[in-house]
Amino acid sequence: MSFPVQAAVEGIGHGGGGWIPLVHAAEVDRAAPIPVPVTAAGLPWALVRLDGEIAALYDVCPHRRVPLSAGKVAPGPSGEVLECGYHGWSYDRAGACARIPALGENLVPRGMGSVAVLRTSVAGGLVWGAAGDESDPLPTIGADDVFLHSERLALGVAALDDTLGASVVDGAIRAGHDDRGALRYAVRAVGDHSTEVFPIVTAARRTGEAHDWAARLAPLPIHEPSRLPSGDTE
Ligand code: FES
Incomplete structure (x- = not known):
């Protein structure tokens, strides 16, 4: 490379x-x-x-x-x-x-x-x-945590965190609170202006929390997946 x-x-x-x-x-x-x-x-x-x-x-x-x-x-x-x-x-x-x-x-x-x-x-x-050090620990994931299907959004990571009112709690895991209650998600930067968000729900309350997530994400700009990476300058 x-x-x-x-x-x-x-x-x-x-x-x-x-x-x-x-x-x-x-x-x-x-x-x-x-x-x-x-x-x-x-x-x-x-x-x-x-x-x-x-x-x-x-x-x-x-x-x-x-x-x-x-x-x-x-x-x-x-x-x-x-x-x-x-x-x-x-x-x-x-x-x-x-x-x-x-x-x-x-x-x-x-x-x-x-x-x-x-x-x-x-x-x-x-x-x-x-890609880093072997000793980096994985984020802590509770036995009751369920990651929903991810969504690709046309927002950078910082803009997404701002929009959802969340902040870093453990590596790629974010947490915050809005009028629907507490929220948590894992996030990956896809490019400078796009992210993949993996909403986290609790197994026992999966249906209700998934409904809350659908309502949170509905107004956000959805990104059409692309095979071509924006930052590959090789
Ligand atoms: S083997 Fe020729 S392009 Fe991959």
Whole structure:
């Protein structure tokens, strides 16, 4: 990757290496063996389960720069790989190029064609990603917390927090209070002016709280999802 992209990767989680919510894990499993494309801080990622673990690979094939999310899971030389749909270059969970069909089996020059990855973890049914320190703790998620389907909004993170009257309580988790009561959500910056918001409700009061969230989000500007990241300057 070029320096601007590397710097942006390191800025995932607002420079602190914190964890950000990417997608519901169930979506990754529903889409299998095709990856789920996710944009975080202007960069595209392909999320896919390889050998039982969800991996987040930078969604640009180093060969001809097509999205890896257009590829699929395939058996590799030593475990499952994400195979590019164009010429079959294949990548393992760590982003290392494991196969280049034109070179034959086991003939990938060391370090050739590797892609960046995010560390991933699943908590509360969400896949979380981080680019920072191994020791960064995941946000605290209660046993009774349920993350609703996410919504893509045409608002930056700060504008969203201002609009909902919420503030940071734990990494990507926000909390606030409005005339419907207490509210909490997890948020990811998609680009400078768009966010993915994951409303949090309590299992025992899910229906009522989901109704409150629908009313809160209805007046906000919905963003049409785009495959093209605004901040990818590579
Ligand atoms: S573009 Fe991915 S293998 Fe050629």
